[in-house]
Amino acid sequence: MFIGRERELNALEKVYSKDSFGMTIIYGRRRIGKSFLITEFLKGKKAIFYTATKVGAGRNLELFARQVLEVLDPDYLDATFSSVEAVLDLITRKVSESAERLVLVIDELPYWAEKDEALLSILQKYIDTQWLDKNLMVILCGSSLSFMEKKVLSEKSPVFGRKDSQIRLEPFNYRDSALFVPNYSAEEKAICYGVTGGVAKYLSLFDPNKSLDENIKTQFFHTDGYLYDETRNLLTQEFSDVTLANNIIEQVAAGENALNVIALKIGEKESTVLYSLEKLMDVDLIEKKKCITEEKNKKKTQYVLKDHMFKFWYQFIPKAVSVIEMGQGDLYYDKIVKPQLHFFMGSVFEEMCRYYTLEQGILGSYGSFMTEVGTWWGVERLKDEDGKWYQQATDIDVVGISTIDKTAVIGECKFKKEKIDKGIYETLLGRARLINGKYAVTRFLLFSLSGFTDWFKETKPANTVLISVEDMYR
Known part of the structure:
Protein backbone atom coordinates (compact mmCIF):
# COMPACT_ATOMS: atom_id res chain seq x y z
CA MET A 1 0.00 0.00 0.00
CA PHE A 2 1.36 3.40 -1.00
CA ILE A 3 1.14 6.02 1.76
CA GLY A 4 1.77 9.76 1.66
CA ARG A 5 4.21 11.55 -0.68
CA GLU A 6 1.44 13.55 -2.37
CA ARG A 7 3.68 16.58 -2.96
CA GLU A 8 6.38 14.45 -4.56
CA LEU A 9 3.89 12.65 -6.80
CA ASN A 10 2.40 15.99 -7.86
CA ALA A 11 5.88 17.32 -8.70
CA LEU A 12 6.56 14.27 -10.89
CA GLU A 13 3.18 14.54 -12.60
CA LYS A 14 3.84 18.20 -13.36
CA VAL A 15 7.01 17.32 -15.27
CA TYR A 16 5.29 14.38 -16.97
CA SER A 17 2.49 16.65 -18.22
CA LYS A 18 4.93 18.73 -20.29
CA ASP A 19 4.64 18.52 -24.07
CA SER A 20 8.41 18.18 -24.47
CA PHE A 21 11.44 16.84 -22.65
CA GLY A 22 11.47 16.98 -18.85
CA MET A 23 13.85 15.74 -16.17
CA THR A 24 13.58 15.19 -12.42
CA ILE A 25 16.40 14.26 -10.07
CA ILE A 26 15.47 12.25 -6.98
CA TYR A 27 17.84 11.47 -4.14
CA GLY A 28 17.73 10.42 -0.52
CA ARG A 29 19.25 7.93 1.90
CA ARG A 30 18.70 4.19 1.59
CA ARG A 31 15.35 2.62 2.57
CA ILE A 32 13.63 6.00 2.31
CA GLY A 33 11.22 4.91 -0.45
CA LYS A 34 12.66 6.44 -3.63
CA SER A 35 12.09 3.41 -5.84
CA PHE A 36 8.64 2.84 -4.34
CA LEU A 37 7.72 6.46 -5.10
CA ILE A 38 8.89 6.12 -8.70
CA THR A 39 7.03 2.79 -9.11
CA GLU A 40 3.82 4.40 -7.88
CA PHE A 41 4.29 7.33 -10.24
CA LEU A 42 4.88 5.03 -13.22
CA LYS A 43 1.58 3.18 -12.86
CA GLY A 44 -0.24 3.33 -16.19
CA LYS A 45 2.75 4.94 -17.93
CA LYS A 46 5.15 3.56 -20.51
CA ALA A 47 8.53 3.40 -18.81
CA ILE A 48 12.04 1.99 -18.85
CA PHE A 49 13.11 1.46 -15.24
CA TYR A 50 16.76 0.47 -14.89
CA THR A 51 18.43 0.04 -11.51
CA ALA A 52 22.22 0.22 -11.74
CA THR A 53 24.37 -2.11 -9.62
CA LYS A 54 27.99 -2.35 -8.48
CA VAL A 55 29.06 -4.46 -11.45
CA GLY A 56 31.17 -2.05 -13.50
CA ALA A 57 30.40 0.11 -16.54
CA GLY A 58 30.35 -2.69 -19.12
CA ARG A 59 27.91 -4.91 -17.26
CA ASN A 60 25.64 -1.94 -16.42
CA LEU A 61 25.53 -1.06 -20.12
CA GLU A 62 24.60 -4.65 -20.96
CA LEU A 63 21.83 -4.81 -18.36
CA PHE A 64 20.55 -1.33 -19.26
CA ALA A 65 20.37 -2.27 -22.95
CA ARG A 66 18.38 -5.40 -22.14
CA GLN A 67 15.90 -3.37 -20.06
CA VAL A 68 15.49 -0.89 -22.94
CA LEU A 69 14.92 -3.71 -25.44
CA GLU A 70 12.33 -5.42 -23.22
CA VAL A 71 10.24 -2.24 -23.32
CA LEU A 72 10.93 -0.83 -26.79
CA ASP A 73 11.92 -3.77 -29.00
CA PRO A 74 11.32 -7.15 -27.30
CA ASP A 75 11.81 -9.08 -30.55
CA TYR A 76 15.54 -8.25 -30.43
CA LEU A 77 16.47 -9.10 -26.85
CA ASP A 78 19.69 -10.78 -28.02
CA ALA A 79 20.98 -7.61 -29.68
CA THR A 80 24.23 -6.18 -28.30
CA PHE A 81 25.35 -2.57 -28.06
CA SER A 82 28.91 -1.33 -28.14
CA SER A 83 28.26 1.94 -26.32
CA VAL A 84 25.80 3.91 -24.20
CA GLU A 85 25.26 6.18 -27.21
CA ALA A 86 24.01 3.23 -29.27
CA VAL A 87 21.33 2.46 -26.66
CA LEU A 88 20.32 6.11 -26.36
CA ASP A 89 20.07 6.30 -30.17
CA LEU A 90 17.54 3.47 -30.03
CA ILE A 91 15.53 5.29 -27.35
CA THR A 92 15.62 8.51 -29.43
CA ARG A 93 14.39 6.72 -32.54
CA LYS A 94 11.59 4.88 -30.77
CA VAL A 95 10.38 8.02 -28.98
CA SER A 96 10.35 9.89 -32.31
CA GLU A 97 8.20 7.16 -33.86
CA SER A 98 5.61 7.04 -31.07
CA ALA A 99 3.07 9.57 -29.83
CA GLU A 100 3.08 7.97 -26.39
CA ARG A 101 5.18 9.69 -23.72
CA LEU A 102 8.07 7.59 -22.39
CA VAL A 103 9.68 7.78 -18.96
CA LEU A 104 13.33 6.74 -18.69
CA VAL A 105 14.45 5.99 -15.12
CA ILE A 106 18.03 5.30 -14.08
CA ASP A 107 17.92 4.32 -10.42
CA GLU A 108 21.06 4.13 -8.25
CA LEU A 109 22.80 6.26 -10.87
CA PRO A 110 26.03 6.64 -8.79
CA TYR A 111 26.82 2.92 -9.09
CA TRP A 112 27.10 3.30 -12.85
CA ALA A 113 28.36 6.88 -13.13
CA GLU A 114 31.23 6.29 -10.68
CA LYS A 115 32.58 3.57 -13.00
CA ASP A 116 31.83 5.46 -16.23
CA GLU A 117 32.87 9.09 -15.87
CA ALA A 118 31.53 9.90 -19.34
CA LEU A 119 27.97 8.81 -18.56
CA LEU A 120 26.66 12.18 -17.35
CA SER A 121 28.32 14.00 -20.24
CA ILE A 122 26.72 11.60 -22.69
CA LEU A 123 23.30 12.21 -21.12
CA GLN A 124 23.91 15.96 -21.34
CA LYS A 125 24.75 15.67 -25.05
CA TYR A 126 21.51 13.79 -25.79
CA ILE A 127 19.41 16.19 -23.74
CA ASP A 128 20.85 19.19 -25.58
CA THR A 129 20.97 17.80 -29.12
CA GLN A 130 18.37 15.05 -29.38
CA TRP A 131 15.71 15.15 -26.70
CA LEU A 132 14.59 18.73 -26.10
CA ASP A 133 11.62 18.41 -28.45
CA LYS A 134 10.92 14.74 -27.71
CA ASN A 135 8.04 13.27 -25.72
CA LEU A 136 10.44 11.96 -23.10
CA MET A 137 10.82 12.32 -19.34
CA VAL A 138 14.04 11.30 -17.58
CA ILE A 139 14.35 10.49 -13.88
CA LEU A 140 17.84 10.19 -12.37
CA CYS A 141 17.84 8.71 -8.89
CA GLY A 142 20.48 7.85 -6.31
CA SER A 143 21.10 7.00 -2.65
CA SER A 144 24.57 8.52 -2.41
CA LEU A 145 23.73 12.02 -1.20
CA SER A 146 27.25 13.36 -1.71
CA PHE A 147 27.47 12.04 -5.28
CA MET A 148 24.03 13.34 -6.23
CA GLU A 149 24.72 16.79 -4.76
CA LYS A 150 28.30 17.18 -5.99
CA LYS A 151 28.23 15.34 -9.32
CA VAL A 152 24.63 15.66 -10.52
CA LEU A 153 23.14 18.81 -8.98
CA SER A 154 26.17 21.11 -8.66
CA GLU A 155 27.17 23.76 -11.17
CA LYS A 156 30.11 21.57 -12.22
CA SER A 157 27.82 18.75 -13.29
CA PRO A 158 27.38 18.13 -17.05
CA VAL A 159 23.59 17.95 -16.54
CA PHE A 160 23.42 21.15 -14.45
CA GLY A 161 20.57 23.39 -15.59
CA ARG A 162 18.78 20.59 -17.46
CA LYS A 163 16.41 19.48 -14.69
CA ASP A 164 12.84 20.68 -14.28
CA SER A 165 12.68 19.66 -10.63
CA GLN A 166 14.62 17.92 -7.90
CA ILE A 167 13.29 15.93 -4.97
CA ARG A 168 15.33 15.17 -1.88
CA LEU A 169 13.23 12.47 -0.29
CA GLU A 170 13.25 12.70 3.50
CA PRO A 171 11.89 10.36 6.18
CA PHE A 172 8.18 10.72 6.89
CA ASN A 173 7.39 13.27 9.57
CA TYR A 174 5.79 11.97 12.75
CA GLY A 346 12.79 12.14 25.15
CA SER A 347 14.92 13.46 22.27
CA VAL A 348 12.54 12.05 19.65
CA PHE A 349 9.62 13.84 21.26
CA GLU A 350 11.58 17.09 21.31
CA GLU A 351 12.17 16.79 17.57
CA MET A 352 8.44 16.10 17.05
CA CYS A 353 7.61 19.21 19.10
CA ARG A 354 9.98 21.36 17.06
CA TYR A 355 8.31 20.19 13.86
CA TYR A 356 4.87 20.96 15.34
CA THR A 357 6.03 24.39 16.50
CA LEU A 358 7.37 25.40 13.11
CA GLU A 359 4.29 24.07 11.35
CA GLN A 360 1.95 26.01 13.64
CA GLY A 361 4.24 29.04 13.62
CA ILE A 362 4.14 29.23 9.83
CA LEU A 363 0.35 29.24 10.06
CA GLY A 364 0.51 32.17 12.48
CA SER A 365 -0.79 30.31 15.53
CA TYR A 366 1.59 32.15 17.86
CA GLY A 367 0.93 35.68 16.68
CA SER A 368 3.87 35.99 14.28
CA PHE A 369 5.28 34.21 11.26
CA MET A 370 7.83 31.66 12.48
CA THR A 371 10.73 31.10 10.09
CA GLU A 372 13.08 28.82 12.06
CA VAL A 373 12.99 26.32 14.89
CA GLY A 374 15.77 24.71 16.87
CA THR A 375 17.35 24.15 20.28
CA TRP A 376 19.26 26.48 22.54
CA TRP A 377 21.93 25.39 25.00
CA GLY A 378 24.47 27.20 27.12
CA VAL A 379 25.04 28.40 30.69
CA GLU A 380 22.43 29.82 33.06
CA ARG A 381 23.19 32.04 36.09
CA LEU A 382 21.09 31.27 39.16
CA LYS A 383 20.96 32.19 42.83
CA ASP A 384 21.11 29.59 45.57
CA GLU A 385 19.16 29.70 48.84
CA ASP A 386 21.80 31.95 50.40
CA GLY A 387 21.56 34.47 47.58
CA LYS A 388 24.87 33.50 46.00
CA TRP A 389 25.18 33.31 42.22
CA TYR A 390 26.24 30.10 40.52
CA GLN A 391 26.26 28.80 36.96
CA GLN A 392 24.88 25.61 35.47
CA ALA A 393 24.55 24.12 32.01
CA THR A 394 21.05 24.34 30.62
CA ASP A 395 19.06 24.03 27.43
CA ILE A 396 15.70 24.93 25.92
CA ASP A 397 14.02 22.07 24.06
CA VAL A 398 12.12 24.17 21.55
CA VAL A 399 12.93 27.65 20.27
CA GLY A 400 10.91 29.00 17.37
CA ILE A 401 11.94 32.38 16.01
CA SER A 402 10.59 34.95 13.62
CA THR A 403 13.46 36.73 11.89
CA ILE A 404 10.89 39.17 10.51
CA ASP A 405 9.67 40.78 13.73
CA LYS A 406 12.38 39.43 16.09
CA THR A 407 10.00 37.44 18.29
CA ALA A 408 10.37 33.93 19.68
CA VAL A 409 8.42 31.14 21.31
CA ILE A 410 10.09 28.69 23.67
CA GLY A 411 8.93 25.28 24.80
CA GLU A 412 9.52 22.38 27.17
CA CYS A 413 8.74 18.77 26.22
CA LYS A 414 7.97 15.87 28.57
CA PHE A 415 7.28 12.34 27.30
CA LYS A 416 6.67 10.96 30.77
CA LYS A 417 3.88 9.44 32.84
CA GLU A 418 3.92 12.46 35.17
CA LYS A 419 1.89 15.58 34.45
CA ILE A 420 3.65 18.86 33.81
CA ASP A 421 3.40 21.05 36.90
CA LYS A 422 3.92 24.64 37.98
CA GLY A 423 7.65 24.09 38.60
CA ILE A 424 8.39 23.13 35.00
CA TYR A 425 6.47 26.18 33.79
CA GLU A 426 8.37 28.52 36.09
CA THR A 427 11.70 27.05 35.00
CA LEU A 428 10.80 27.69 31.36
CA LEU A 429 9.67 31.20 32.25
CA GLY A 430 13.06 31.90 33.83
CA ARG A 431 14.92 30.68 30.75
CA ALA A 432 13.21 33.27 28.56
CA ARG A 433 15.91 35.76 29.51
CA LEU A 434 18.49 33.56 27.78
CA ILE A 435 16.78 34.32 24.47
CA ASN A 436 15.46 37.81 25.18
CA GLY A 437 18.66 39.60 24.18
CA LYS A 438 17.96 39.02 20.50
CA TYR A 439 14.30 38.00 20.36
CA ALA A 440 11.30 38.98 22.43
CA VAL A 441 9.67 35.81 23.81
CA THR A 442 5.93 36.02 23.18
CA ARG A 443 4.68 32.47 23.91
CA PHE A 444 5.52 29.61 26.24
CA LEU A 445 4.74 26.13 24.90
CA LEU A 446 4.39 23.08 27.13
CA PHE A 447 4.21 19.67 25.43
CA SER A 448 3.13 16.72 27.55
CA LEU A 449 2.38 13.03 27.14
CA SER A 450 0.38 12.84 30.36
CA GLY A 451 -1.29 16.23 30.57
CA PHE A 452 -1.03 19.04 33.08
CA THR A 453 -1.81 19.59 36.76
CA ASP A 454 -4.89 21.50 37.92
CA TRP A 455 -2.71 24.53 38.67
CA PHE A 456 -2.87 25.46 34.97
CA LYS A 457 -6.69 25.37 34.96
CA GLU A 458 -6.85 27.48 38.06
CA THR A 459 -4.14 30.01 37.13
CA LYS A 460 -4.39 30.14 33.32
CA PRO A 461 -0.92 31.69 32.91
CA ALA A 462 -0.75 34.32 30.17
CA ASN A 463 0.77 33.57 26.76
CA THR A 464 1.07 29.89 27.59
CA VAL A 465 -0.04 27.10 25.24
CA LEU A 466 -0.65 23.59 26.59
CA ILE A 467 -0.23 20.87 23.97
CA SER A 468 -0.91 17.17 24.46
CA VAL A 469 0.41 14.35 22.26
CA GLU A 470 -3.16 13.89 21.02
CA ASP A 471 -3.23 17.55 19.98
CA MET A 472 -0.13 16.98 17.89
CA TYR A 473 -1.89 14.31 15.83
CA ARG A 474 -5.07 16.30 15.19
Missing part, protein backbone atom coordinates in the same frame (compact mmCIF):
# COMPACT_ATOMS: atom_id res chain seq x y z
CA ARG A 175 2.26 12.67 11.53
CA ASP A 176 2.63 10.97 8.15
CA SER A 177 4.36 8.04 9.86
CA ALA A 178 1.18 7.52 11.86
CA LEU A 179 -0.68 6.67 8.63
CA PHE A 180 1.09 3.28 8.68
CA VAL A 181 -0.49 2.40 12.06
CA PRO A 182 -3.81 4.29 12.02
CA ASN A 183 -5.40 2.39 14.93
CA TYR A 184 -2.58 2.98 17.41
CA SER A 185 -3.00 5.48 20.24
CA ALA A 186 -1.19 8.82 19.95
CA GLU A 187 1.46 7.56 22.39
CA GLU A 188 1.98 4.37 20.37
CA LYS A 189 2.16 6.31 17.09
CA ALA A 190 4.87 8.50 18.57
CA ILE A 191 6.91 5.50 19.76
CA CYS A 192 6.46 3.81 16.36
CA TYR A 193 7.89 6.94 14.76
CA GLY A 194 10.70 6.97 17.32
CA VAL A 195 11.92 3.42 16.71
CA THR A 196 11.60 3.62 12.89
CA GLY A 197 12.77 7.20 12.42
CA GLY A 198 10.00 7.71 9.86
CA VAL A 199 11.94 5.63 7.30
CA ALA A 200 9.48 4.19 4.79
CA LYS A 201 10.94 0.68 4.68
CA TYR A 202 10.97 0.32 8.45
CA LEU A 203 7.44 1.67 8.84
CA SER A 204 6.20 -0.78 6.22
CA LEU A 205 7.46 -3.65 8.38
CA PHE A 206 5.09 -2.76 11.22
CA ASP A 207 1.86 -4.75 10.93
CA PRO A 208 -0.95 -2.36 11.92
CA ASN A 209 -2.99 -5.35 13.12
CA LYS A 210 -0.34 -6.30 15.69
CA SER A 211 0.43 -4.44 18.88
CA LEU A 212 3.32 -2.00 19.10
CA ASP A 213 5.18 -4.35 21.45
CA GLU A 214 4.75 -7.30 19.07
CA ASN A 215 6.09 -5.31 16.13
CA ILE A 216 9.13 -4.02 18.00
CA LYS A 217 9.93 -7.50 19.30
CA THR A 218 9.55 -9.12 15.87
CA GLN A 219 11.69 -6.60 14.01
CA PHE A 220 14.42 -5.83 16.56
CA PHE A 221 14.60 -8.63 19.11
CA HIS A 222 14.42 -11.77 16.93
CA THR A 223 17.46 -12.94 14.98
CA ASP A 224 15.37 -13.09 11.80
CA GLY A 225 13.94 -9.60 12.33
CA TYR A 226 14.69 -7.15 9.53
CA LEU A 227 15.95 -4.47 11.91
CA TYR A 228 18.06 -6.79 14.08
CA ASP A 229 21.03 -6.49 11.70
CA GLU A 230 19.98 -3.40 9.74
CA THR A 231 22.56 -1.00 11.14
CA ARG A 232 25.42 -3.38 10.27
CA ASN A 233 23.98 -3.96 6.81
CA LEU A 234 23.75 -0.24 6.08
CA LEU A 235 27.23 0.52 7.36
CA THR A 236 28.70 -2.35 5.33
CA GLN A 237 27.14 -0.91 2.19
CA GLU A 238 28.47 2.58 2.84
CA PHE A 239 31.84 2.21 4.61
CA SER A 240 35.05 0.34 3.90
CA ASP A 241 36.03 0.71 7.58
CA VAL A 242 32.83 -0.41 9.30
CA THR A 243 34.52 -0.69 12.70
CA LEU A 244 35.47 3.00 12.77
CA ALA A 245 32.01 4.14 11.66
CA ASN A 246 30.44 1.86 14.27
CA ASN A 247 32.68 3.18 17.04
CA ILE A 248 31.83 6.79 16.18
CA ILE A 249 28.10 6.12 16.09
CA GLU A 250 28.33 4.33 19.44
CA GLN A 251 29.86 7.43 21.01
CA VAL A 252 27.36 9.84 19.46
CA ALA A 253 24.47 7.56 20.48
CA ALA A 254 25.83 7.60 24.04
CA GLY A 255 25.67 11.41 24.09
CA GLU A 256 29.23 12.36 23.14
CA ASN A 257 28.80 15.16 20.61
CA ALA A 258 32.17 16.96 20.45
CA LEU A 259 34.81 15.96 17.91
CA ASN A 260 37.73 15.99 20.35
CA VAL A 261 35.87 13.86 22.92
CA ILE A 262 34.78 11.29 20.32
CA ALA A 263 38.36 11.03 19.00
CA LEU A 264 39.73 10.59 22.53
CA LYS A 265 37.17 7.93 23.44
CA ILE A 266 37.88 5.74 20.40
CA GLY A 267 41.62 6.42 20.25
CA GLU A 268 41.75 7.97 16.79
CA LYS A 269 43.11 11.22 15.37
CA GLU A 270 40.60 14.06 15.14
CA SER A 271 41.19 14.34 11.39
CA THR A 272 40.34 10.65 10.93
CA VAL A 273 37.17 10.97 13.00
CA LEU A 274 36.16 14.17 11.21
CA TYR A 275 36.44 12.47 7.81
CA SER A 276 34.16 9.62 8.96
CA LEU A 277 31.73 12.05 10.63
CA GLU A 278 31.40 13.91 7.33
CA LYS A 279 30.72 10.62 5.53
CA LEU A 280 28.11 9.73 8.16
CA MET A 281 26.50 13.11 7.50
CA ASP A 282 26.62 12.42 3.75
CA VAL A 283 24.52 9.29 4.27
CA ASP A 284 22.11 11.15 6.57
CA LEU A 285 22.86 9.19 9.75
CA ILE A 286 24.47 12.03 11.74
CA GLU A 287 23.86 15.77 11.63
CA LYS A 288 25.79 18.76 12.92
CA LYS A 289 23.39 20.70 15.12
CA LYS A 290 23.83 24.41 15.77
CA CYS A 291 22.57 26.42 18.70
CA ILE A 292 19.69 28.56 17.42
CA THR A 293 20.29 32.34 17.75
CA GLU A 294 24.03 31.56 17.84
CA GLU A 295 24.57 29.85 14.48
CA LYS A 296 27.86 31.68 13.86
CA ASN A 297 29.39 30.45 17.13
CA LYS A 298 31.48 27.48 15.92
CA LYS A 299 32.02 26.33 19.49
CA LYS A 300 28.28 25.81 19.86
CA THR A 301 27.89 22.85 17.53
CA GLN A 302 27.06 19.26 18.34
CA TYR A 303 27.18 16.00 16.40
CA VAL A 304 23.95 14.12 16.98
CA LEU A 305 22.32 11.02 15.55
CA LYS A 306 19.81 12.11 12.95
CA ASP A 307 18.42 8.62 12.50
CA HIS A 308 16.17 7.67 15.44
CA MET A 309 16.20 3.96 14.54
CA PHE A 310 19.99 3.94 14.83
CA LYS A 311 19.72 5.57 18.25
CA PHE A 312 17.22 2.95 19.41
CA TRP A 313 19.37 0.13 18.02
CA TYR A 314 22.60 1.33 19.62
CA GLN A 315 20.90 1.97 22.93
CA PHE A 316 19.39 -1.49 23.27
CA ILE A 317 20.58 -4.15 20.80
CA PRO A 318 24.37 -4.46 21.44
CA LYS A 319 23.74 -5.29 25.11
CA ALA A 320 21.09 -7.85 24.17
CA VAL A 321 22.80 -9.84 21.41
CA SER A 322 23.52 -12.93 23.54
CA VAL A 323 19.98 -12.98 24.95
CA ILE A 324 18.41 -12.50 21.52
CA GLU A 325 20.54 -15.26 19.98
CA MET A 326 19.34 -17.60 22.74
CA GLY A 327 15.78 -16.88 21.61
CA GLN A 328 14.86 -14.75 24.62
CA GLY A 329 14.60 -11.36 22.90
CA ASP A 330 10.93 -10.99 23.87
CA LEU A 331 11.80 -11.38 27.53
CA TYR A 332 14.65 -8.85 27.22
CA TYR A 333 12.26 -6.36 25.63
CA ASP A 334 9.65 -6.80 28.38
CA LYS A 335 12.13 -6.63 31.26
CA ILE A 336 14.70 -4.09 30.03
CA VAL A 337 13.56 -2.12 26.98
CA LYS A 338 9.89 -1.38 27.55
CA PRO A 339 10.48 0.30 30.95
CA GLN A 340 13.00 2.63 29.25
CA LEU A 341 10.93 3.53 26.17
CA HIS A 342 9.75 6.86 27.56
CA PHE A 343 13.32 7.84 28.43
CA PHE A 344 14.47 6.88 24.91
CA MET A 345 11.63 8.94 23.44
